[in-house]
Amino acid sequence: MMNKVILVLVVIACSSFVQTDSKLWLAGEELIKTLKAAAPKVEGEAIREYLYQDLNFDNKYEVIEKVNKIEEDAPGFLNVELYPAFELQRVFTYSGGKFHRDYSKFTNYLDSRVEFYRFWKKQIQNPVNLSTDSKELIKANKAMFIKELDRLIELTEKLKK
Numbered sequence: 001m002m003n004k005v006i007l008v009l010v011v012i013a014c015s016s017f018v019q020t021d022s023k024l025w026l027a028g029e030e031l032i033k034t035l036k037a038a039a040p041k042v043e044g045e046a047i048r049e050y051l052y053q054d055l056n057f058d059n060k061y062e063v064i065e066k067v068n069k070i071e072e073d074a075p076g077f078l079n080v081e082l083y084p085a086f087e088l089q090r091v092f093t094y095s096g097g098k099f100h101r102d103y104s105k106f107t108n109y110l111d112s113r114v115e116f117y118r119f120w121k122k123q124i125q126n127p128v129n130l131s132t133d134s135k136e137l138i139k140a141n142k143a144m145f146i147k148e149l150d151r152l153i154e155l156t157e158k159l160k161k
Contacts, residue, residue: 024094028052028063031092031099035065042075055091055109063099065090070148081134085120086148088155089113103159110160114153121149 032050039046049066067088071078078086091106092099103110124145127135138145 021094023097024061027094027098028061031063040072047072047075055106058105060094062094063092065092070144079131079133079137081131082137082145085117085123086145086152088152107160110156113156117149117153117156121146121153124149 035048035050036046039048041047047068051064051066052061053064054061055064067090068078068083068086069088070086071083090101091103091109093102093105095102123130124138124142127138130138
């Protein structure tokens with residue numbers, strides 16, 4: 001009897017994490033397909049990355065499009081360590097049967113992105129904890145990297161308004 005009670009509780013708990021709206025997934029896949037078609041490509045593949053994430057823990061997934069302007073201008077330029085520092089994450093929320101770019105419910109997420117960019121700006125200004133490869137890349141491109149991080153900070157701050 002005790003096993004059945006525990007099983008029922010586990011099923012109930014797990015079902016609260018599952019979105020029952022299959023239309024969300026279909027709309028999400030359609031959005032990603034559309035975004036990929038418009039994204040810059042290298043060897044026929046979109047440079048941008050796409051993922052589902054529940055940013056505000058409301059059991060509704062958002063679609064995130066990761067855009068890296070530096071990498072789009074010069075594919076392969078950034079190393080693995082520095083690449084994430086310059087990613088702008090565009091947020092698309094699901095409502096009314098489709099996804100829309102919307103940041104209104106994600107002030108905390110945007111705050112964390114601003115802090116992320118500020119952290120990386122400090123790393124670029126003083127790269128003592130980074131790899132030798134990153135240090136050399138920074139040495140040759142420091143002004144450009146700081147300018148891009150300042151742009152990302154300013155843009156993300158504007159999205160909060």
